[in-house]
Amino acid sequence: ATYDEIRSMYWPLHEAPESKFVAIFDEMRTERAKATNLRTLREAAGLSQSQLAKASGVGVRSIQLYEQRQKDINKAQGIALYRLSRALRCTMEQLLER
Numbered sequence: 001a002t003y004d005e006i007r008s009m010y011w012p013l014h015e016a017p018e019s020k021f022v023a024i025f026d027e028m029r030t031e032r033a034k035a036t037n038l039r040t041l042r043e044a045a046g047l048s049q050s051q052l053a054k055a056s057g058v059g060v061r062s063i064q065l066y067e068q069r070q071k072d073i074n075k076a077q078g079i080a081l082y083r084l085s086r087a088l089r090c091t092m093e094q095l096l097e098r
Contacts (some may be wrong), residue, residue: 009021009025032069035067036066036069036073036097038063038066038073038084039067041088041094041095042063042067042088045087045088045089047087047088049064049067052084052087052088056083056084056087056088058083058084062076069097073095074096074097
């Protein structure tokens with residue numbers, strides 16, 4: 001977790017028992033450990049990140065950040081979602097995270 005994420009948890013949890021913070025933090029970590037839809041679809045297509053970048057025209061760094069959840073794919077530009085979906089032969093909605 002980033003410092004900003006931990007800091008944002010202070011206000012709602014500052015008076016809660018430590019066990020509550022740990023439980024929420026563990027849930028966050030578990031959620032992040034799950035593969036993103038983008039990664040799952042990319043691997044199913046048998047493509048590396050650089051191959052997907054070349055096929056879609058979306059930068060490899062953006063793909064990395066989406067897969068690491070450091071950049072929110074739900075807020076990606078429509079053209080990036082469109083290009084990724086075309087390269088992966090899926091719908092744009094399948095790339096989005098819940």
